[in-house]
Amino acid sequence: MGVMDNYIQISGVHKTFRTHSGPLQVLKGIDLTVHKGEIFGIIGFSGAGKSTLARCINRLEAPDSGSIKVGGVEILNLSKKQLLQERKKIGMIFQTFNLFEAKTVYHNISYPLEISRIPKSEIRKRVLETAELVGLSDKLNAYPGGLSGGQKQRVGIARALVNRPNLLLSDLLKEINRATGITILMITHELDAIRYTCDRMAVLEDGKIIEVGSVREIFSNPLSRTGALFAKVFTEFQRVTEYENGGGI
Amino acid sequence: MSLLDTPIWEVIKGSFAPDIWVRLVPAIGETLYMTLLSSIIMLVFGLLLGILLTVTNPDGLVPMKILYTGSGWVINSLRSLPQMIMIILMIPVARLFFGKSYGTNACIISIAASCIPMYARIVESSLLEISKGKIEAAKSIGSTNFQIIFRILLPETLPSLIRGFTVAVIAVISMTALAGMFGAGGIGDIAVRFGYQRFQHDVLFASVYVLIVLVQLVQWIGNFTSKQILKKRNLI
Numbered sequence: 001m002g003v004m005d006n007y008i009q010i011s012g013v014h015k016t017f018r019t020h021s022g023p024l025q026v027l028k029g030i031d032l033t034v035h036k037g038e039i040f041g042i043i044g045f046s047g048a049g050k051s052t053l054a055r056c057i058n059r060l061e062a063p064d065s066g067s068i069k070v071g072g073v074e075i076l077n078l079s080k081k082q083l084l085q086e087r088k089k090i091g092m093i094f095q096t097f098n099l100f101e102a103k104t105v106y107h108n109i110s111y112p113l114e115i116s117r118i119p120k121s122e123i124r125k126r127v128l129e130t131a132e133l134v135g136l137s138d139k140l141n142a143y144p145g146g147l148s149g150g151q152k153q154r155v156g157i158a159r160a161l162v163n164r165p166n167l168l169l170s171d172l173l174k175e176i177n178r179a180t181g182i183t184i185l186m187i188t189h190e191l192d193a194i195r196y197t198c199d200r201m202a203v204l205e206d207g208k209i210i211e212v213g214s215v216r217e218i219f220s221n222p223l224s225r226t227g228a229l230f231a232k233v234f235t236e237f238q239r240v241t242e243y244e245n246g247g248g249i
Numbered sequence: 250m251s252l253l254d255t256p257i258w259e260v261i262k263g264s265f266a267p268d269i270w271v272r273l274v275p276a277i278g279e280t281l282y283m284t285l286l287s288s289i290i291m292l293v294f295g296l297l298l299g300i301l302l303t304v305t306n307p308d309g310l311v312p313m314k315i316l317y318t319g320s321g322w323v324i325n326s327l328r329s330l331p332q333m334i335m336i337i338l339m340i341p342v343a344r345l346f347f348g349k350s351y352g353t354n355a356c357i358i359s360i361a362a363s364c365i366p367m368y369a370r371i372v373e374s375s376l377l378e379i380s381k382g383k384i385e386a387a388k389s390i391g392s393t394n395f396q397i398i399f400r401i402l403l404p405e406t407l408p409s410l411i412r413g414f415t416v417a418v419i420a421v422i423s424m425t426a427l428a429g430m431f432g433a434g435g436i437g438d439i440a441v442r443f444g445y446q447r448f449q450h451d452v453l454f455a456s457v458y459v460l461i462v463l464v465q466l467v468q469w470i471g472n473f474t475s476k477q478i479l480k481k482r483n484l485i
Contacts, residue, residue, distance in 0.1 A: 084392075084393060086391075087389060087390065088390065090389070092386070092390075094382060094385070094386060098382035098385065098386035099386075100386075100401060100405060101383075101405060101484060102401075102404035102405045102482060111387075111400070112390045114400075115391065115393075115396050115400070116391075143481065143483045144482075144483075145482045145483030145484040159386075159390070163390070163391075
């Protein structure tokens, strides 16, 4: 495995939040490597620090210490301007969609291109392409307010993909179209999402990565308590024919 | 006609007499002129200040505690001045700009000065309504702060901004009436000079009608526009 294969290299990342009830240590020294082109899942209970970890990767949250390299670039040392450029290469999909309600579907998808000074004709071409990919071609003139949850999620996906990012950070995402060569870091507590889409996964517990390995390995032979719990819950869930998501976990 | 010697119904009837309205029409013009100009000035500076307050907020895009607390303190101080005192305070400023301290233009300065701080607070509360997630999404895409403010923050909160502006314009209208006492002309001037000083209550009534219609109209336009936008966006 060459150096370039390690697309994301996280080492020693710590993050503490100040809260009303004192400091809250959310990430306690995260070390993680994600290969290029891999779909990597991070699983953990609510509050384990999954989202914070994802948000550190595009520096929506600044870690207190540690190093995060994406494609060989140290994210934490970037100047403000460089960071904005780097963020354009990292797509992010949100659990709550966070669409722009003042813009039509078309303009939600075109916004990332518009702020990059790309010619109008090129923008149009790419927006139509991306909308086609997620199956929204007939909704381009609609406003997000009139869309169903699933459609909203697809707008969010299109918005994250339209810039042709090298890396996709996604929160809780079940159906994801694997675009060519894109590295995907999936943050979820949905077991089937990880089970069916991810190559490798990590189990996050209480701000620490407690287990890393291939999905099959972890589900069949979990070493950690949380991993075992997830694996157990998953086999339980598999018996329930009509189960839709892991919302109860 | 005065309520002192005429029954109220006669006064009301008298308030529709043509000679009153002939006098009132130019005053309406002055009031509209003052309202329009003051509102535009208020809009520009109020928006800027409101954006400043929102952006420098400790949870804002560019937290700047000193600027935030400082501008907040100045705005609160200005807002604690009664409007009448603000008009008096602005007399020297008006003289600086127009060479005289009375008249319609001079009063526009004091009206704007009095309403800008209030409107800035209204803008701030509208802008704070935006969900943090939208800002975060815009950030994750690589937007600059400038792009976030003008391409996300303002458009997203537009319906609320319009409703806030409506409230502020109505405050401006009431303020123009007060400014009438200080030589600004307009409906307030007519109401004071005729209705208060000369007991011509028919004139007073007529001025009241105009003010009521004006305020209703502004409120209706504001509600209508903001509702249309929400409808267009499929949010109601």
